[in-house]
Amino acid sequence: MDKQPFHNKKQLIQLLHIARANLNMDEHLYRQNLQAWCGKTSSKDMSVPELEKAMAGMKRLGFTPVPKAKDKSAKKPLQQDQLKKLGQVWTQMAAQGLINNAGYTALEQWAIEQSRHLNNGAAIQKLEWMADIAGPLIEQLKRWHRRLMLKQLGEPHSKASYNDVLRWYQQQFDCNEGA
Known part of the structure; x- marks a missing residue:
């Protein structure tokens, strides 16, 4: 399992929201998936390991994080x-x-x-x-x-x-x- 080095809870929450939009997931389905993966319906209530687990679920659904382009x-x-x-x-x-x-x-x-x-x-x-x-x-x-x-x-x-x-x-x- 390849883990991205996301150390920051805020970054993980933002990435989850990006994944949700990228996968065209409605609010209800998003919360159902969070519940299934982590036992919680809100990313704000999750710990960093739980957020990483949710991110792994998003990746299984087809989300591919793209590294942020370097600021030139x-x-x-x-x-x-x-x-x-x-x-x-x-x-x-x-x-x-x-x-x-x-x-x-x-x-x-x-x-x-x-x-x-x-x-x-x-x-x-x-x-x-x-x-x-x-x-x-x-x-x-x-x-x-x-x-x-x-x-x-x-x-x-x-x-x-x-x-x-x-x-x-x-x-x-x-x-x-x-x-």
Whole structure:
């Protein structure tokens, strides 16, 4: 008899519920099977050995547990258009004189620091691995850009949108260059 190394009661209960759904077992039949296998009608009332016994019964009925896929989200590549958007906002900030370094390395360092706040305290070390937080990261960069532009425009408390502020800043910037 091959035993899966499930040590946790909660995991076993969840797996039993997955097995029930996978086998298209209605509530009544599920409880009858639990009663027959373990003498109890509720998985919550069972001990770990009883839950393992119930799981063995589910396997006899045809359930095959599939191991959970390893989480590769932290290393999923950042979509090219998301990376491009980050780069566009970053280089625009540099062109406007709002940041000193327009380089990719500077953007990556900023993103690594920001990833701590967006990834439950854990920094993501490569910009390309930030796919899961790319949307919030782009929005955070745009909010920072907006704050810097408003400060330069002398309007730090404006409620205007990012696009409106960008347009105002560009109008001001273009007018000043022509003078």
